[in-house]
Structure formats: C-alpha cells, structure tokens
Amino acid sequence: AQKVTQAQTEISVVEKEDVTLDCVYETRDTTYYLFWYKQPPSGELVFLIRRNSFDEQNEISGRYSWNFQKSTSSFNFTITASQVVDSAVYFCALSEAPYNTDKLIFGTGTRLQVFP
Amino acid sequence: DTAVSQTPKYLVTQMGNDKSIKCEQNLGHDTMYWYKQDSKKFLKIMFSYNNKELIINETVPNRFSPKSPDKAHLNLHINSLELGDSAVYFCASSQDRRKAVYNEQFFGPGTRLTVL
Numbered sequence: 001a002q003k004v005t006q007a008q009t010e011i012s013v014v015e016k017e018d019v020t021l022d023c024v025y026e027t028r029d030t031t032y033y034l035f036w037y038k039q040p041p042s043g044e045l046v047f048l049i050r051r052n053s054f055d056e057q058n059e060i061s062g063r064y065s066w067n068f069q070k071s072t073s074s075f076n077f078t079i080t081a082s083q084v085v086d087s088a089v090y091f092c093a094l095s096e097a098p099y100n101t102d103k104l105i106f107g108t109g110t111r112l113q114v115f116p
Numbered sequence: 117d118t119a120v121s122q123t124p125k126y127l128v129t130q131m132g133n134d135k136s137i138k139c140e141q142n143l144g145h146d147t148m149y150w151y152k153q154d155s156k157k158f159l160k161i162m163f164s165y166n167n168k169e170l171i172i173n174e175t176v177p178n179r180f181s182p183k184s185p186d187k188a189h190l191n192l193h194i195n196s197l198e199l200g201d202s203a204v205y206f207c208a209s210s211q212d213r214r215k216a217v218y219n220e221q222f223f224g225p226g227t228r229l230t231v232l
Binding site for chain 2: 033035037039043044045046050089091095102103104105106108109
C-alpha cells in the first residue's frame, strides 16, 4: 500500500539555522511522483516541488533544496538559512502513475516554527 | 487572477442541514479534486473528476455528492451534516497526465466547515 511518513511532527529553529524535513514513502509501483506542499498559517496549500521516480537528481531553488534517494525511499527537504516566513506546515505527498488523475497520498505534515 | 477558487470560505451550520461548496478553476485543467483536512491537519482525498467523469471515490459517505457541470467546476454537496464533517475542504485541479508532463495539483484556498 502507498504510504508517506513524516516522522517529525514539529520542529523549532532560530532564524538563519538550516533545517531538514524528512519524508519516507512506500509504494509498490516503479513509476510514481513525489511532491512537497507548504501550508502557511493563512491556510492555503502552496505547491513547492514535483519529482518523478526516474529523476533522482537533487534540486535547489534558492534557499530550498530537495534530496531524493530511491535506495532509502526518502525525499527530504532542506531549508537553508531559515526565515520567520518559512514558518508553516509542510506536507510531503506521493502520487502513483497508473491513474490518469493523480491521487495524492499525504504525510501527516511537519510543523516548522522559525523564531526570530 | 485566482486560479482555483472556492465559495464560501467559511460555512457554519447546524447538524442535519444540507450545504454546498462551490469550486471553479480557470487553469484549463481537465481534472479536479476534493480533499478533506481534519482538525489534526491530516489531508485525505475524497473525490476526483476527469472531464466531468468521476474517477476516484474514496469510500466517502453517500451524504457527500460531488457534481461537475463542466470541467472547470466541481461542487460538493453534503446532506444531513454531522459534527464529524467539520473540517477544511480543499478543491484542487491538475492537468490530465495523459496530456501533460506536469501533473502537480493546485489548491483552492479551502472552505472551513463548522457543524454545530
């Protein structure tokens, strides 16, 4: 069965610290997609990144970087030099390819609090 | 320009009532979804429609009935509301993976439903 585990329920850091949010997934399929979404205190869900199972290259976007490792079924998210505006709940999600519509399986989220 | 919009943003109602939430997307996507986020922030898919056709129905009580008059709209009607229906309901849309490489889902702002 598909499953996404975000073991860290809540993380607190001080501004400018680096922080890594862990995501471990389970799937039987060889083709799948992984996502990260951000949910700030205002409540909306903001798409951050999409990765397909054939692309294991790490990605960097500004202060954000993602480490995808199929060998450990992990898709971790690192924020470098965190800022107060990064405070949010972050969700990792898995989607399997056989559907022509994507069923996102979400992890339980990690609440990140960045203190000034 | 709002990509995925939902109305209303807040909905407070009594147990036993019937209510509807509307969703519209102007992204030209073929696929739309409803997700439920409970009080613990857990996000779970409820329904998915592709070109007005129901694709995913995740064992949701039949008091919940989605309706898609066209591919830009997906409404959610809930009959005989119960206390446990209190949650935030998110609408989302994405491109059909058969048509496009990018299949990330874009979410509406959410509708907070409170059943008293």
